[in-house]
Amino acid sequence: MHSKQSKWLWACALLVYGFLYLPLLIVVVYSFNDSRLNAEWVGFTTHWYGVLFSDEQMLTAARNSLLIGLVSSIFATFFGTLAGLSMYKYRLRLLPVLVLTPIAIPEILMALSLLMFFVTLNFSMGYLSITVAHIAFSIGFVAIVVRSRLQGMDESLVEAARDLGASPLQAFWRVTFPLILPGIIAGALMAFTLSIDDFVITYFVAGAGASTLPLQIYSMLKIAVTPEVNAISSLLMLLTLALIMIAAKLAPGALRASH
């Protein structure tokens, strides 16, 4: 590679990385700004974190989000792991379509069809409908991670276990399951992150009165923004970063599988 050309390329790349990270950095920096406006830097303060931790509504929303994330990721991991196993082992026509389409279509389509479904069936809108919807859109992500883990697995290990007299079930629990467990955990972490982050689908199926962190942040962005939003955003980024790092350690392919 010519050094002149490579310098020019590196400059381009640095600009793009700057474009990706600078906005997020600004959010974090302004969370420590001693001013109600996200405009000029006035001075350092941790005031907004104090405001955040005494904001009952925000804390309730955070608790709701964590609970919904926990419950929906457990169910999504169960269904998603089975779907990944099935897509790897059997050639069903319908399942891959049902698993992969929710990932591919614009979110608003799934959000509105679920809204119609819940309203028509008189399903009470609230935390249950949110959880049900989150499970539905997370299954595909878990399934993809689990399937890619299975594809990377050495099939002869299972055959060896079978030759040594293990039943199919034993071979699964003793050989396959431990090997794909990192993928399952990575999928679970992804489902949890997706649930905590989801705004569009939650917004449409939440009904009146239910609140999650993204809904709470949205209403503040719409009505009155204070740097409290920056504070909660910074903490949320920290949490997501930690979860994603763990997921990446467990299943290096997991992050890319979602794209």
Place this chain on the structure above:
Amino acid sequence: MSISTSKRVSKWLISGPPLLYLLIFFAIPTGMMALAAFRFPGDYGGLMPLFGTDAATGKTTLLINAQNWHDYITLDNFARFFQEPVFIELFIKSFCYAGLTTLLCLVLSYPLAWLIARSPKKWRDLLVLLVILPFWSNFLIRVYAWMIILGPQGYFAKVVNGFLGMFGVEPLQFLFTPFAVVLVLVYVHLPFMVLPLYANLEKHDMALLDAAQDLGASRWQRFWKVTWPLSLPGVYAGAALVFIPALGIFAVPDLVGGTDGIMIGNLIKQQFLDSRDWPFGSVLSIMLTLSVLIMAGLMSLLGRGGKRNAL
């Protein structure tokens, strides 16, 4: 139990639960939406009921029958979409925003993807991870970051307007404009373009470029005659991954678009939540789905064609 039945049982024990869940909570709702496009709106929003309960007997009966079906099923909602130009115009506008977003993502991603693909192997994973990482932070936070940057009191507006002011130009507004919509769309979709491009460029055989150079091709020629045609499958894959979600986006125009910057997603939301006209909202959703399918089909066709031409 014979082996084949036990195999069949385990097949359905594994596939059954996710299949059932997604049938109930994805396939049926989607089907309901598709059918709703052919129905009449209800008196108080929603849909005109197909079942009626007799007040005296308390029995629920199906109202629709072979004689009166045209009172319940209609194509009017589709006719309305094609008759009132506002809707087609909004679709065209959304296509333009999503198209511009795709183009800008491509221009920004190409040098970066090329650089990552050509950097030492041990760095590549890290460089890719750095592209994906911001994508995993909350979507609203990423939009909010730009609300801060583009806001009228932010440094960006002050610097640009200060510069323009020297030439006597009126201060410009950045937030709540189509400009903000496209900028934020590019920001949130950039990784979707970088990843497929990188995956493609990484596989290129550098010997081809050396051969072209030996044969006297300039740097410019080497790019347009060798690298670019070979990378077309990656370009089309990235274009599909950016264009499709960008076309149906709702939150970005809602937060930074103002009144001029609204897109299809916002119109659909209005129909469902504000006007409570489900049938017409469903028609718009079907049109959006069709657009998405056509674009996805086109991109995969072009991608395949590109691969064939390159070989």
